[in-house]
Amino acid sequence: MIDEIPKQYNPKDTEDKWYKFWEENNLFAAKTNPVKKPYTIVIPPPNVTGILHMGHALNNTIQDILIRYQRMKGLEALWMPGTDHAGIATQNVVEKAIAKEGLKRQDLGREKFIERVWAWKEQYGSTIIRQLKKLGASCDWKRERFTMDEEYSEAVKDAFVMLWKKGLIYQDDKIINWCPRCQTALSDEEAPHRELQGNLYYLKYPFKDNPDEFIVVATTRPETMLGDTAVAVNPKDKRYKKLAGKTLILPLINREIKIISDTIVDMQFGTGAVKVTPAHDPNDYSLGKKHHLEFIKVMHPDARMNENAGDYQNMDRLEAREVILEDLKEKGLLEKVELHPLSAGHCYRCHTIIEPYLSRQWFVKMASLAKPAIEAVKKGKIKFHPQRWTKVYLNWMENIQDWCISRQIWWGHRIPIWYCLDCKNAAMASVETPVKCIKCGSTNIEQDRDVLDTWFSSWLWPFATFKSKEDLRYFYPTSSLVTAPEIIFFWVARMIMAGLEFQNKIPFKDVYIHGTVRDIEGKKMSKSLGNIIDPLEIINEYGADALRFSLISITAQGQDVYLSKERFEQGRNFANKIWNASRFILMNLDTAQIKTDLCVFFKKEGLSLTNRWILSRFYSTLKDVEKSLGNYQFNEAANLLYGFFWHEFCDWYLEIIKADIQNPHNQMVMYKILEKSLRAMHPFMPFITEELWQRLSASEDSSIMIQSWPHIQGDIIDLKSERIMAEVLEIITGIRNMRLELDIPPQADNIAAKIFIPHNHKKEVVESFTEQIKSLARLKQLTILSEYKRASGEFASVVKDAHIVIPLFGVIDLEKHKEKISSKINKAEAEINAKEKMLGDKNFLKRAPREIVEKEQEKLKNLKERVQKLKGVRDALK
RNA sequence: GGGCGAUUAGCUCAGUUGGUUAGAGCGUCUGAUUUACAUUCAGAAGGUCAGGGGUUCAAGUCCUCUAUCGCCCACCA
Numbered sequence: 001m002i003d004e005i006p007k008q009y010n011p012k013d014t015e016d017k018w019y020k021f022w023e024e025n026n027l028f029a030a031k032t033n034p035v036k037k038p039y040t041i042v043i044p045p046p047n048v049t050g051i052l053h054m055g056h057a058l059n060n061t062i063q064d065i066l067i068r069y070q071r072m073k074g075l076e077a078l079w080m081p082g083t084d085h086a087g088i089a090t091q092n093v094v095e096k097a098i099a100k101e102g103l104k105r106q107d108l109g110r111e112k113f114i115e116r117v118w119a120w121k122e123q124y125g126s127t128i129i130r131q132l133k134k135l136g137a138s139c140d141w142k143r144e145r146f147t148m149d150e151e152y153s154e155a156v157k158d159a160f161v162m163l164w165k166k167g168l169i170y171q172d173d174k175i176i177n178w179c180p181r182c183q184t185a186l187s188d189e190e191a192p193h194r195e196l197q198g199n200l201y202y203l204k205y206p207f208k209d210n211p212d213e214f215i216v217v218a219t220t221r222p223e224t225m226l227g228d229t230a231v232a233v234n235p236k237d238k239r240y241k242k243l244a245g246k247t248l249i250l251p252l253i254n255r256e257i258k259i260i261s262d263t264i265v266d267m268q269f270g271t272g273a274v275k276v277t278p279a280h281d282p283n284d285y286s287l288g289k290k291h292h293l294e295f296i297k298v299m300h301p302d303a304r305m306n307e308n309a310g311d312y313q314n315m316d317r318l319e320a321r322e323v324i325l326e327d328l329k330e331k332g333l334l335e336k337v338e339l340h341p342l343s344a345g346h347c348y349r350c351h352t353i354i355e356p357y358l359s360r361q362w363f364v365k366m367a368s369l370a371k372p373a374i375e376a377v378k379k380g381k382i383k384f385h386p387q388r389w390t391k392v393y394l395n396w397m398e399n400i401q402d403w404c405i406s407r408q409i410w411w412g413h414r415i416p417i418w419y420c421l422d423c424k425n426a427a428m429a430s431v432e433t434p435v436k437c438i439k440c441g442s443t444n445i446e447q448d449r450d451v452l453d454t455w456f457s458s459w460l461w462p463f464a465t466f467k468s469k470e471d472l473r474y475f476y477p478t479s480s481l482v483t484a485p486e487i488i489f490f491w492v493a494r495m496i497m498a499g500l501e502f503q504n505k506i507p508f509k510d511v512y513i514h515g516t517v518r519d520i521e522g523k524k525m526s527k528s529l530g531n532i533i534d535p536l537e538i539i540n541e542y543g544a545d546a547l548r549f550s551l552i553s554i555t556a557q558g559q560d561v562y563l564s565k566e567r568f569e570q571g572r573n574f575a576n577k578i579w580n581a582s583r584f585i586l587m588n589l590d591t592a593q594i595k596t597d598l599c600v601f602f603k604k605e606g607l608s609l610t611n612r613w614i615l616s617r618f619y620s621t622l623k624d625v626e627k628s629l630g631n632y633q634f635n636e637a638a639n640l641l642y643g644f645f646w647h648e649f650c651d652w653y654l655e656i657i658k659a660d661i662q663n664p665h666n667q668m669v670m671y672k673i674l675e676k677s678l679r680a681m682h683p684f685m686p687f688i689t690e691e692l693w694q695r696l697s698a699s700e701d702s703s704i705m706i707q708s709w710p711h712i713q714g715d716i717i718d719l720k721s722e723r724i725m726a727e728v729l730e731i732i733t734g735i736r737n738m739r740l741e742l743d744i745p746p747q748a749d750n751i752a753a754k755i756f757i758p759h760n761h762k763k764e765v766v767e768s769f770t771e772q773i774k775s776l777a778r779l780k781q782l783t784i785l786s787e788y789k790r791a792s793g794e795f796a797s798v799v800k801d802a803h804i805v806i807p808l809f810g811v812i813d814l815e816k817h818k819e820k821i822s823s824k825i826n827k828a829e830a831e832i833n834a835k836e837k838m839l840g841d842k843n844f845l846k847r848a849p850r851e852i853v854e855k856e857q858e859k860l861k862n863l864k865e866r867v868q869k870l871k872g873v874r875d876a877l878k
Numbered sequence: 879g880g881g882c883g884a885u886u887a888g889c890u891c892a893g894u895u896g897g898u899u900a901g902a903g904c905g906u907c908u909g910a911u912u913u914a915c916a917u918u919c920a921g922a923a924g925g926u927c928a929g930g931g932g933u934u935c936a937a938g939u940c941c942u943c944u945a946u947c948g949c950c951c952a953c954c955a
Contacts (some may be wrong), residue, residue, distance in 0.1 A: 007915070175953090187905085193952080218953060232955095266954065274955050282953050342954085356953090388882065392950075395881070397954090485950080516949090546897060554903085559883085560949085564890080570903060573917045584914030635892075639902075651919075 005586065008580035011543025014691040019133055021690075026704050028138045030078035032474040039075035040478035041067060042462050042489070042508075043139065045147065047086035048121050049093050053133035054517040054563060055484060057535040058555060061548045062514060062634060063482045064137050068683035070479075071138075077524055078448030078475055079138060080465050083125060087412040087454040088182055089610045090350045094120050094411070102704040108411050117411050121146075135323060136544050136686045138705070145465045147457040148413070149796045155464035156457045157416045159502055164429040169405075171427065175282040176404050178357035179347035180303030180317075187363050187453060191345035191354045200270065200340035201325065205231060206335040207254060208247040215240075215248060215259065216335050219271025220342050221280075222328075223321040225250065227298040230257050230276040232287060234265040234412060237272050251333050253310055253322065260291050279358040295358060301408075303355055350649070362406040362450070363416060367495040370400045376496060378505050383612050385512045385632045386558040389488065391761040405453045420445050459494035461509035481508040484516060512632045515560035536566050539717035544687035545568050546571030551640040552684060557631075564700075574642055575688050579682070581650050582692040589663050589696075611669040612728045614653040617644060618673050619712050622680060626712075640682050649673060671696075676710040740772050 022028060023393040030038075041063050046056060059065065063079060071077035093104055094117045106111045114463070123148075123206035145152060163169045177191035178184075201222045204214035218229055227249055233240035244261040264287065265274055278288025279295040288295055305312045312320045328334040345354035374397050376382050377390060384390045403805045406415060420426045420437035421444045428438050436443045457464075457479045462481075466472040476501070483492060492511055499507030538547045550571035555561050653673075657666040675696055682689040682704050693704040 005914090008917075010917095192950090217955080221955085269954055276955090281955075283955070284953095286953085343952095392882075395951075489951095554891070557894090559891090562890065566904070567890085569917075575914095576915065576917045580915035580918085582914085587914070631894075633894085636894095639892075643902085650915085654914085655919090 005583045007580070007583075009084055009543075009576045009688060011539075011545065011575070011687065015134075015136070015544055015687045017319050018687050018690045022138065022703065022705060023141070023705065025704055028079070028140050029142060030076050030140050030475075032470055033076045036076040037075065038436050038475050038479075039070040039077045040080065040475040041078070041466060041480055041482065042080040042113075043082060044477055044481075044483045044487070045082045045084040045145075045458065045461060046128045047089055048083045048125040048128075048146070049086055049089050050083075050128045051488065052128055052135070054533060054535055054551070056128070056132075056549050057135060057547060058514060058517055058561070059482060059484060060132055060135055060137050061551055062512065062547075064135070064686070065552070065629075065634060065683040066480060066482070067138055068686065068705065069709065071705070072679065072682070072706060078140055078143075078279060080143055080475075080478075081129070081132070081137070081141060082137035082143075082147070082461075082465060083128065084454060085121075085146065085148040085412065085456055087185065087451060088405060090121070091409050091411040092182065092349060105410065113410055133540055134536065134544060134790045136548065139811070143465070144267065147454070151467060152457065152460075152464055153413055154431070155460050156413045156452065159460055159498070160452070160456075161429050161431050162414050162502065163364060168368065169362060169429070169472070170365065171360060171362050173358060173360045175285045175356045177221050177282075177354045178301070178359065178363055178546060179350065179352055180301065180355055181352040182409070183301050183349050185357075185406060186347060186354065187404050187455075190348045190453075192348060193343040194346050195341060195343050196346075196353075198340050198342040200338045202335040202337070203251070203270065203275070203328060204335055205248045205251060205257075205275075206333075208249050211249070214333075215243065215273050216271045217273050217275040219275055220340060221321070222324055223305070223312075223317050223453060224298065225275055225324070226253055226282045226305070226312065226683040227253075227277045227279050227296040228257055229242060229278060229288065229296060230260045230291065231273055232260050232262050232265050232276050233273050234263060234267045235261040235607055236263070236603075237265075237267045239272060245368075252327060253333065255824075260293075262290070281356055285358065297355070297358060299355065301357075302318040304460055361404050363415075363450075364403040364405055366400045366402055369501055370397045372500045373397060373496040375494065376500060378699060380510065381506050382496060383510050385510060388558075389485070389511070389513050393488060393493060394600075397493060403453075405456050406448075407452040408450055410451065410691070412454060413457055415448040415450050418445045419448065419450040455490050455494060457496040458491055460502070462495055462499060463503050476503065477506050478508045480510040480512060482512045482514065487511050487515070488513065510632075513558055515555060515558055517561050517563055533563055533565055538565070542568045542572040542688070543575060545575050545688045549574055549642075549685055552634045553642065554635065556635050574646065575685065576690060576857075577646050577650060578678075578685075578692065580673060581645070581654065582678075582696065584654065586695060589671060590662070590667055590789055604699055607665055607669070610653065610656050611665055614649065614673060615669060617648050618676065622676075622710055623679060623712055639683055641677070641684065645677055645681070649677065679704060679707055679710050682707075851855075858862050 011163060031051045032038075043063065044059065050056070067077045067079045095111075098105065098108070098113075098116060108116065126734055129144070131140075147156075160169065177186040177188065179186055179191075189659065198220050200218050200220055202216050202218050203222060204216050204226060207213045207215070215231060219225065231248060233244065235241075235244070240259070240261075246259050248257050248259065249255075250257050259273075263622075264283070265272065276284045276287050276293065278293050279297045280299070285295075287293070298305055298306050299317060300306045303317045305315050305317065307313055309315075309320065312323060316325065325334060338498060345356075346352065347354060377384070377393060379398075384393065416429050416431060418427050418434055418437075420428075420440060420442055422442035423437060423440040426437060426439050427448075428434065433447075434445065436842070437445055462478050463472060463476050481492065481495075493509045499505060529619075535547060542550075546568050548571070550568045551561070554563075554567060554571070603702050623638050623639050625637045628640065630636070654670070657663070657670060661670075675693070678689045678693045678696070686705070690704050691708075697704075
């Protein structure tokens with residue numbers, strides 16, 4: 001048998017094998033089951049363009065732990081998988097691909113191009129799915145969805161039309177975020193602000209009636225001056241009071257523009273006079289509307305200057321900026337340039353600087369959608385973990401802006417709006433492609449050319465992924481959503497709104513927001529920084545279980561993770577430890593005996609103390625693990641299992657029973673604990689636990705995946721050291737309000753006890769502790785067993801008839817404790833002296849304000865009281 | 879300008895109703911091991927828990943102020 005089990009665990013021998021086994025036996029599948037309660041998670045659908053990175057690895061490991069745990073707990077656990085069509089991202093990828101053939105998407109035309117995208121998707125779109133399988137994700141793959149599936153597209157259209165009918169969708173000319181590279185509008189969330197080191201340019205605009213006089217305006221984007229149609233000043237500003245209504249000559253363009261006055265102008269900023277470019281700035285836009293100014297666009301959609309830009313036509317915006325500045329300088333119209341840090345929106349797909357751009361787009365009115373979504377969270381129907389994200393969510397929701405949903409790209413859900421070319425301006429929304437205009441009956445109709453924001457389909461994900469009503473009724477609302485903080489606004493908030501709007505139900509009950517995976521220097525992992533640790537490489541080198549375990553054990557709830565490769569050694573070592581402990585047990589297990597005794601449950605009295613101890617530790621660990629998992633403290637749960645299995649079960653229990661390993665009780669207990677530990681560790685490390693469970697298992701053709709989570713045996717008390725140490729401490733400090741439960745009867749004068757301490761300590765330390773316990777607990781006899789005795793050979797025999805087993809992690813040092821209190825007293829007394837001296841000083845009393853004196857007197861009083869108390873404790877110690 | 883997080887051992891970090899002598903992993907040093915595992919075992923060194931003030935018998939933990947770093951949000955031209 002020994003020959004069969006290698007000394008080292010090799011993940012490559014097991015992982016793919018068991019994954020295949022699970023899939024072939026359909027163990028991931030969930031179906032409506034009237035006798036079971038459902039537990040549902042929908043995966044945050046990765047982009048089809050995605051490849052697995054550490055963020056995915058963390059995100060999906062957490063989901064898999066939850067799913068596997070709940071499945072073992074007896075719930076009908078469904079993990080719904082799928083991918084997102086990721087409009088802009090995917091289009092960019094395919095555009096790059098065809099660029100290698102020297103083609104642009106316009107060369108192919110819309111239909112051909114979309115065909116190419118689909119072809120690309122067929123070929124590469126399931127990369128990330130394969131990678132998730134490598135990780136061990138137990139998704140119900142037969143339900144895999146794609147946000148451009150036919151049924152899904154129907155749901156998107158339905159949602160659009162429903163909103164349209166309620167009047168929540170409208171078209172308008174607004175200043176939106178425009179990405180000149182992707183050539184599309186973006187929502188506010190898609191254009192995050194980044195700090196830039198920019199300049200503030202002071203430009204001189206001459207007056208029409210006196211070209212030698214100027215008004216000076218400050219701007220960070222001088223190229224937009226070509227589109228200026230006014231200069232605004234604050235009516236309260238004395239400097240400019242008389243100038244309102246005067247006419248200026250816009251340099252370079254020589255257009256006449258007026259000085260207008262508006263209270264919105266900040267007098268403190270720049271010169272207090274601001275150039276107004278209504279077509280290229282959101283503030284200026286509203287000024288333009290209010291004052292009926294002209295809207296002059298000076299750029300093409302690709303951010304080259306257009307025909308309104310005079311001599312600068314066709315220059316790129318940044319090139320034009322330089323030339324314009326040169327020209328102004330030459331004319332003496334550039335007063336000065338100051339360094340000015342500013343923040344500008346950047347495209348979240350290609351990082352190009354966003355251009356605020358005036359264009360006609362489709363919007364969703366958000367206020368009425370947000371209202372119930374705010375309520376749901378405020379009333380606690382949906383909970384965020386960690387809680388602090390609630391505030392972030394509410395803050396965003398309460399200041400929500402209308403959502404720009406149209407994108408000028410080709411890959412995506414085409415907006416289900418048709419225009420009648422005969423009776424102009426009539427737009428109609430329809431799920432089915434209409435045949436004729438509903439107003440004039442003309443068949444001369446055309447569909448809107450834009451597509452919807454990708455997130456307009458993702459926000460339906462928790463319900464649009466269910467094909468049958470039966471499934472929807474059973475699995476929706478889902479249970480938990482596990483995701484990263486970056487997409488709270490993009491996705492989480494919008495799903496809550498969509499769930500309530502379209503299903504009239506919240507989409508999930510719990511939202512667990514985990515941290516961001518960063519490199520060891522705290523930078524976000526990204527391709528461009530070259531600091532990526534590739535999860536697949538880690539799986540290859542250390543195994544998926546090691547990756548999962550390490551990742552989980554270092555991720556404190558919701559905190560960012562700083563990752564380096566060495567971190568995965570811990571997981572690999574743990575896997576190896578589990579492997580070898582199992583190997584040892586398998587080598588020494590009398591399987592025949594285990595099989596016949598399987599149904600026999602021991603009475604606790606019949607078990608040796610060692611066995612009772614390890615059982616108590618196992619169940620108490622299990623209890624803590626369940627508690628941690630219930631609170632989304634995955635690292636805690638993982639580390640509890642790690643500590644128990646390695647440092648208690650292996651280092652102590654197995655070492656102790658080695659001497660008497662054929663004892664039937666020892667056989668049974670070591671078997672039980674191993675088998676149950678494997679089950680408890682399975683959600684974290686699915687592959688190795690399956691492999692070992694199979695080797696250990698009496699029943700064949702089954703899987704650890706579908707075993708039940710171990711039950712906590714209630715009759716076994718935890719024999720941890722806390723209680724006795726609490727007693728000791730209580731006596732020492734004389735503090736009575738500590739909770740006290742002692743295994744030794746309080747009046748134990750006649751009881752002899754042997755205490756087993758499964759940790760190594762110096763001989764003197766153990767002996768001094770022995771004496772303390774003996775006198776404090778009033779025990780007649782007491783023997784402490786410890787590592788130094790194990791080495792000397794007495795170990796096994798003494799353990800056998802010990803009365804109490806205490807894993808001892810420390811020993812109270814009375815002297816040290818006294819010292820600590822004394823030093824506190826000294827410190828406080830010194831302070832009292834100082835204060836008394838100060839308060840005795842006549843000068844101080846005369847000059848200091850009365851409040852200060854009173855405050856000091858108060859402090860002195862407190863200090864004196866404190867010293868009294870401390871002295872009381874000190875005396876009690878004597 | 880608002881909001882949030884972090885500050886604990888040489889390094890990376892845990893520490894959720896305040897309560898043993900503040901822990902883990904890695905690193906360093908010392909020692910052990912023919913007999914499951916060197917991806918092992920035992921031990922040592924290393925901390926005024928960022929700083930000040932407060933509440934408490936008791937504070938890393940609660941309150942308050944300050945400092946440094948990081949993140950998010952915001953229409954400062």
